[in-house]
Amino acid sequence: MPETPAYVYDLAAVRHAHGLLRDSLPESAGLFYSLKANPHPAVLRQLSALGCRAEVSSPGELTAALEAGFRAGDILYTGPGRRDADVGLAVARGVRHFSVDSPHALDQLDHVGRVRGVPLSALLRINPPEPPAGVGLAMTGGPSQFGADLAWVLAEPRLFHGREHVATTGIHLYMGSNQHDGAKLLATFAYGLDIVAEVEARLGFRLATVDLGGGFGAPYAVEGDLPRFPALRAELTSLLAQRLPGSPADGRTVVFESGRYLTAGCGRLLTRVLDVKVSQGRRVVVLDAGVNHLAGMAGLGKEPFLDPDFRFPRAPGGHRSAKGGDDIVSGPLCHPLDLWTRTGSLPELRIGDLLTVPNVGAYGLHSSLTGFHCHPMPLEVVVDGDREAGRSRELTVRERGAS
DSSP, X not given: OOXXXXXXXXXXXXXXXXXXXXXXXXXXXEEEEEGGGOOOHHHHHHHHHTTOEEEEOSHHHHHHHHHHTOOGGGOEEOOSOOOHHHHHHHHHTTOOEEEESSHHHHHHHHHHHXXXXXXXXXXXXXXXXXXXXXXXXXXXXXXXXXXXXXHHHHHOGGXXXXXXXXXXXXXXXXXXXXBOOHHHHHHHHHHHHHHHHHHHHHHTSOOSEEEOOOOXXXXXXXXXXXXXXXXXXXXXXXXXXXXXXXXXXXXXXXEEEESHHHHGGGEEEEEEEEEEEEEXXXXXXXESOSTTTTOTTGGGTOSOTTOTTOOOSBOGGGOOOEEEEEEEEEOSSSSTTOEEEEEEEOOOOOTTOEEEEOSOSSSSGGGSOTTGGGOOOOEEEEEETTEEEEEEOOOOHHHHHHO
């Protein structure tokens, strides 16, 4: 009987996703992996070996990336606000490329570069006035901590020029997430290239690096395959040739980012039935995994929790539950919002039965409320196809303090 709760990550699925995504992008384009999706060491080592660069946003993510083999000089450090000490640590460990969201961030980098005696480079992140159409989760387009408003940059371009110890060398655009339609992705990237042209014209110089972000979607906590974008490579290659002529031969680099697409399909969560009872005429099923192990980002609308149409993905015998029933499925926490669904329709279940939640290799354990109630952390198992490659368990804050 497998121990639960447990996350299982399949490295073969990581390689498969990476191959699909690389085949969807221009051959010359670079690809960053966003560690926030899943920073498990085995997953990171695999993506590093496949040639991805790392995009990090904290000292912890930086440490994980370096320990997994990503080169410090290739890492992009992002985030809408950074402590001076964190920037200093990153530079001391060899990071040279940062995304900036304001003139203050450029001043901060300039100070750190002066103190450390090293030149740094900055990608200017832009917040456009309108979000692209059809994205699953808009990251820009309104008032936002992400990026400098395009209107601000166009009105006061000198504020966004480099400083003595930091050069503005590129532009960073990440306008939305979880897009499953190739045509809409292409439209988003075309919109981004419009912004590149406007910014370069006002800054008065060409930007060597164009980071068009990503937004490549994937199924989350439900059964399904990764979307395919069969026409995107040719369409993007043609678009870039028209809008950024000469790349990369003239030194201009175009890069994309992905977290979800590369890792969502590699992970599944195993959870076991702890109790089955009837309450006021309705069946209640209690599982050993809940919002503490999966739904830490439920407020963003990415989680199945509290969704009246949610169907628990896989129950005993390989059957999926139906929509619109009377079953209540909860996690183990002493909180009324620790619910998978209030309107489920599961097959007959017994205490000890095993359920599986697929496609949670991204935004699963590492975006969850694991400290709440101090339950033990789930086991993490790494497989490579049919072969187990390792297993481990992180300690909770309370457990670390007692050790």
